[in-house]
Amino acid sequence: MSNFNKHETIISAGIDIGTSTTKLIISRFSLRNVAGATHVPRIEITDKEILYKSPVFRTPLQDAVTINVRGVQEIIRSEYEKAGIQPAQIETGAVIITGETATKRNASEMLHQLSDEAGDFLVATAGPDLEGIIAAKGSGSYEESGKGGRVIANIDIGGGTANIAVFQDKQLLGTCTMHIGGRLIEFEQGKVRTISPPVERLLEEQGYTLQVGDPQDAAAVEFVTTYMAEAMARILKKEVHAQDHVLLLGHEPNWKQPVDTIVFSGGISECMYRHASDEEQVARYDDIGIQLAEALLRNQSLQIFEWQEPIETVRATVLGAGTQTTEISGATIQVAPHELPLKNIPIYQYDFEADLEAGLSNFENAVQQAVALYDSAKEGQNFALYLSNLPYLGFRDVQTLAKAIVQIMNQRPRPEQPIILVIQSDHAKVLGQTLAALKVKQSIICIDQINVETGDYIDIGKALTSGVVPVVVKTLTFHTT
Template sequence: MMEERFTDEEVLLSAGIDIGTSTTKIVISRLKPTNTAGTSHVPRIEIVDKSILYKSPIYRTPLRSKTIIDMEAVLDILQQEYGRAGIKPEEIKTGAVIITGETATKRNAQEMLHLLSEKAGQFVVATAGPDLEGILAAKGSGAYQYAQSTGKVVANIDIGGGTANIAVYRGKQFQGTCTLHIGGRLIEFESDKITHISAPVQEMIDRNKWTLAVGQTFSKAAIRRVAREMVSTLVSILQGRVEDKDRILLLGHPPDWQVDIEAIMFSGGVSECLYRLEEDGPGATPIPYQDMGATLAEEIKASESLKQWEWIPPQETVRATVLGAGIETTEISGSTIQVDDSRLPLKNIPVFHVDLAYNLQEGEVKIRQAVERAIQIYDSNLEGQNFALYLTQLPVLTYSQVQQLAQWIVKAYQLQPNQHEPMIVIVDGDFAKVVGQTMKMIHNKRDVVCIDQIRVEHGDYVDIGRKLRSDVVPVVVKTLAFQA
């Protein structure tokens, strides 16, 4: 149900849209940016007030087949829910469309993301990738907030239909992620017959020489044995180790945190079987699950090994990822920036990191090499794919050094095959306005987008939205990585 509409104060409406292996859901949120610096300081605009305006019912993810998403049906759900919320797509200024779990492996997943990013609002971005899913779920479930308030090392385990995404935080600090082929829909059945076993689970079954195959009569004892093996792997991963038997269920990199976990929290559809936090609201349709999800939840609950960690009840279960996507994806740039607003919004801009090591002695060479390498990586076919340079560890700059730095950047960007795209620069100090304006004076025939106070990593992608009244821009930092 829609809460009271926003007032004339500057706010951002954000949409979170999660198309998962089992379920699809939408959340509309309100974000209020505020200057958190004192009146005598350089303004620092941050989002300090976040509230949820509307939660959709939980829908079964529409598929045309095991390998194709029903894009028309997903768009119908989106339009219907925007209507119920009383929201027009053009009112949405930020947020994320994410395709999670095994749905990200569908043949038309990338096409679906980009279609939704155009239909869902002016600045809703398309993202996928298990690491990001885990981070968003940790923020939507309450695990990140619990770690922040207690200082403990907390692992959020978001178990959906196809994957378990683990994200670890100590206090405010992100520590690492890991994703496993553990989920409720990895074995499905109809009546008394097994209709689907995912490839990693089938490999695990074959390795253990268990008798379980598609077409066989459903046996809860056999399903329970598979679920117990999944829990055993989960325990190993939470302990920070990967045994040979666990590699079958590993999706991507092994656990990369270097701390001992103290507390765990479960979110996702399988955790709903543990906690039953969802209530059937108006328009909600009961979803008949015929899969191993309930059995997996029973084995998690019964595991003595999992009791070595403190269990923290989540604030959200099945909606954790979509809440994180709608509320936690947006950052705000500094107010001392240079942007040609007519070129915004910019979407899916890859970031190339340039570390200047607090001196400009090798700055010209480093910047030129960075642009050459970025062209090789992001525009290898010389089709004009743009990118952003992320300049870190800049020294305190004199006026002449600002001019020198701007000249180096402009000269390096002239290597790009497409000279009609804006030069995009992100700096980690409050230098964006002076650097950007100087670049514009040097080369006034090419647009400049130069922003600061945004933390990104090499290989991240950014989306930069239109200027707000406070002369800042909303920025979404994301990982565009489709599961293979």
């Protein structure tokens, strides 16, 4: 037990590859046992210190549909060097491909390359809902929602998308993503250079024409930025008009409570709050970024909300990715060290509804559904079972459950793969040890004190000195335009 009292630190990296910009941060987490000496250890992250913040780089692209993988790798390598960090030192964190970049042709391939070389336990995630949640954590909105019961919408606007995440009391109420961003119309020498497809559709529907080569101050450009601000206000009020669908990426706003407070983060908020100097802005934004920021500030409909400045603007997402994505498992767990780290393990939740016998009667069916969901081609994609709402378990009950797990896991397409279990209650150690005593042929990874649901993916890092493992829970979805 003595090693639980040691002060332990782990290094985390956050890398955000966005539509316009790429950024990186390196942090150090301090872990401590927050339970009393006589209690079961509970290891938590007690302190987060940012060791290094990179400059904001222009995201390297090969062409309109392809990311320049080598260019991104070079940025990461040189920034690690400046930070004085080796990839092998990094034990947790996230690489996130955000905004329009996630729709690029080689986004998924790039993630695999990066997660192999950026650090042993770096997760690769993309998906607008997750992006919005992470930005809200980095900007301070999530923390702020824990004070005084207000409903806070964090609106993270970058080059290609606006990700809205709504929180109250640190609970996520809903999300929404819009085609609103600074680079959706780009300029060169005072003329229109590119117009993104969503903006082309909007102009067509609204009876405006704009073409490459038109002057930067064309009436249609101002119409677009004013319309984006109006549509944003309608979405936040949940008064979506039919003509707003052209700017929606995915689902409509899905929160129930009315929003009280709005916080803007992302590159556009940098223009809104004038955190960058004017010379820098003109040089950096050869697009509608500044006009969009002004349209949002001017918009009357947005004035019904209380406005709050974020603690971080342009780096909100990377700050969230590097400091807010890691959880720590329970201390009483059973893991096979040679199997770790594990990456991108899908979760299948099975609810026992506090009744072991009834739960076990449908258990086999549930595992077959998990195989059908994640391994329909029978290629051996492993998954983790999340067992929730288990009743009180006596010694015999644990044995019954363990035997049922083994019997059913042996029916998977590749039965020799590790048995990965996430337990909502504190049963990981006892269940793991019972499985080991049954001399099963599989490795056993059994962790607890992590909340997940079907459709989530987890990464499980190497066991730390204190016996716990870092776990990153994520929603791994690539969206398409």
